[in-house]
Amino acid sequence: MHVTRWAQRQMMTFHRRIFVQQIYVVQTSDPDVLITLPDIVPTSCCNCFRRLSNVNQICMKRKRGVDHEEKTKEDTSALTSTATSGQKPKCYTYWLMKSEPDSRIEKGVDVKFGIDDLKACEDQTACWDGVRNYQARNFMRDDMKVGQKMFFYHSNTKIPGIAAVCEIVKESYPDHTQFDPKDIHYDASAKKESPRLFMVDVKFERMLKRFIPLTELKQLFLKHKDSGGPLSNLALFTRARLSVQPLTKEEWDFILSLEDKEPDSSG
Incomplete structure (x- = not known):
């Protein structure tokens, strides 16, 4: 052999022989x-x-x-586990979550879900389903708690950016789309007794006083990266592919303050 x-x-x-x-x-x-x-x-x-x-x-x-999924799992472990490093992981309580406000057909289904769609839902509340990236899923499954705040971010659109503030109103539970063969997020390997995808419920709280575009945030990120400002490590640019991103309180407070400022005076 x-x-x-x-x-x-x-x-x-070996794993079965503890002696x-x-x-x-x-x-x-x-x-x-x-x-x-x-x-x-x-x-x-x-x-x-x-x-x-x-x-x-x-x-x-x-x-x-290593494929992207495996690398994502490794990166997530570094963020959420103390088993190997002994370091205390960061505890995030604020979030930025991306969704597409414009119609886009994927496998015959329109994946559009903007802030107006959330506002039109019963009690202005909806489940945040369809998150397939494992690091984003782990944030939702392990770290999101009821009462935490999130920015509703419009992505994959002509002018992407932050539109509104929402609140987490239900903690993680299995994402139903993984079990539906007709759904674009169907996962044949997922079982109800061992689900792979999870979701939370979010509730609309309020629109920002002004829309904060990605271009403005990027200018601030580049400026703060050089000066050590509050947005110097903003996940929107350091982990851009994630649809669910953690924010520190300093990042949240700074971004929220931008709604009261003109774009050219927000740095």
Whole structure:
């Protein structure tokens, strides 16, 4: 049997053998891959392994070509977990959430949902469904709490920007769209007993006194990046692909203050 396949099988066995105290490392033909496995290696294969004395120093190296979903999971772990780093994660209580105000047909369905659509909903409240990015999903599932505020951001439109303030009124629960084969967000691998996608409910609170466009926010971001201002690490530009983005209180307060200022005097 090829040693790499054998090693992978042994590693699965390792996770079920809590008495193991030693670990070996397999050096495969791929220089980017190391496979760790337990001290249950047959004598005949010992020339394939190198013993390491300190188990705590052993780690699994990934191949460089990690797909976006896996990389997103790794990035999320760095933000929300203290298991490996021992550092206290940031606790976010403000959010910016993107939605498309203009009609766009995807798989025969119009994905349009702007602030006017939210206002037209019963009690001006709606579920925020269809979030497929795992980091965005984790923010909704793990960090969003009832009473927290969010900016309603119009994306994928002629003039993108922040239109309104909303409130989180229901914490995370399974996103129903993942179970519907007719829905564009259907996920065949999702099961009701182990859902993959989650959503929250949001309620319209008020429109901003003026629309704050992306171009204005970008100018401020570039200015603050050089000067160390409150928007120097704004996720809208540092994690632009996320549809659900965390904001610090300093970022929230600064952006909210812009509605009372003229665009050219807001820096």
